[in-house]
Ligand SMILES: NC(=O)C1=CN([C@@H]2O[C@H](COP(=O)(O)OP(=O)(O)OC[C@H]3O[C@@H](n4cnc5c(N)ncnc54)[C@H](O)[C@@H]3O)[C@@H](O)[C@H]2O)C=CC1
């Protein structure tokens with residue numbers, strides 16, 4: 374008889390998960406995913422159920438990594454919140470299972486995992502695709518993802534300036550107070566992104582907020598929001614001028630309004646670049662369209678569970 378699952382709460386995840394250990398595991402997982410070897414990764418495109426009454430969706434994200442002995446699934450609800458709503462845009466729970474027996478070994482807070490693994494994958498995209506010597510980072514949006522992106526990008530790259538834009542002055546002010554380093558508050562998207570070498574879009578917008586005419590040639594854009602086929606963050610000009618990369622080609626073709634509605638071609642997955650099967654066009658304008666993948670949650674959950682067992686449940 375299998376034992377009861379352990380529950381690993383948010384504070385424990387914050388204590389156990391570190392970008393230094395997470396980033397290499399995510400790079401490895403993205404490479405494995407793009408090899409499409411079922412012994413390495415089985416991960417279907419997210420199954421999504423609309424919650425029409427609440428303007429949201431429930432996504433189910435199962436993943437099996439046979440060679441690594443990892444079986445995992447995440448349940449994530451994500452919403453189109455009204456401006457001014459204090460409810461979170463996403464809520465997630467990750468379950469780690471024993472693939473041999475089928476029991477749940479751990480139930481883990483998924484919000485911290487989602488925040489950190491998404492930002493870490495965007496940082497991997499920048500590591501692979503951003504021009505060398507990048508100096509200016511612009512972040513559009515000031516929510517949960519903006520914060521984790523600020524943390525990992527400033528940790529991994531020596532930017533001279535980080536600019537931030539939000540629809541509201543309060544959003545920018547709150548963000549500036551919550552980060553530990555310097556930020557330039559911008560009053561318009563154009564002001565934030567003109568001349569920027571790297572741009573992160575982490576908004577809940579369903580219409581384009583970033584326009585190609587403002588983007589410096591050769592800049593790298595990590596586009597994280599707009600994860601429904603009719604939602605946008607980027608305009609057609611940018612999507613068509615840039616070389617477009619994604620985490621999952623099938624995911625992008627199924628879920629990304631920026632890809633589907635612009636008709637842009639997905640040139641490669643990040644994993645293809647990691648595996649050396651597709652080039653990194655650092656010299657060109659690049660867009661990494663992130664949708665989020667179960668395999669990213671699976672390696673994060675395994676890392677947390679292994680650390681939890683090794684270090685114990687309390688500091
Ligand atoms: N690609 C991925 O793996 C993941 C993507 N996401 C997506 O990333 C986005 C950000 O997520 P969180 O930071 O958790 O959300 P959040 O609610 O904490 O922050 C959202 C930000 O977008 C701004 N915003 C809302 N509506 C806007 C509009 N119409 N135009 C411009 N800005 C607007 C808000 O003021 C806020 O600054 C969401 O779209 C979410 O679905 C979230 C998790 C994973």
Ligand SMILES: O=C([O-])C1=[NH+]CCC1
Nearest residue numbers: 449451600664665666
């Ligand atoms: O991968 C993920 O967890 C999500 N992608 C879009 C909303 C949540």
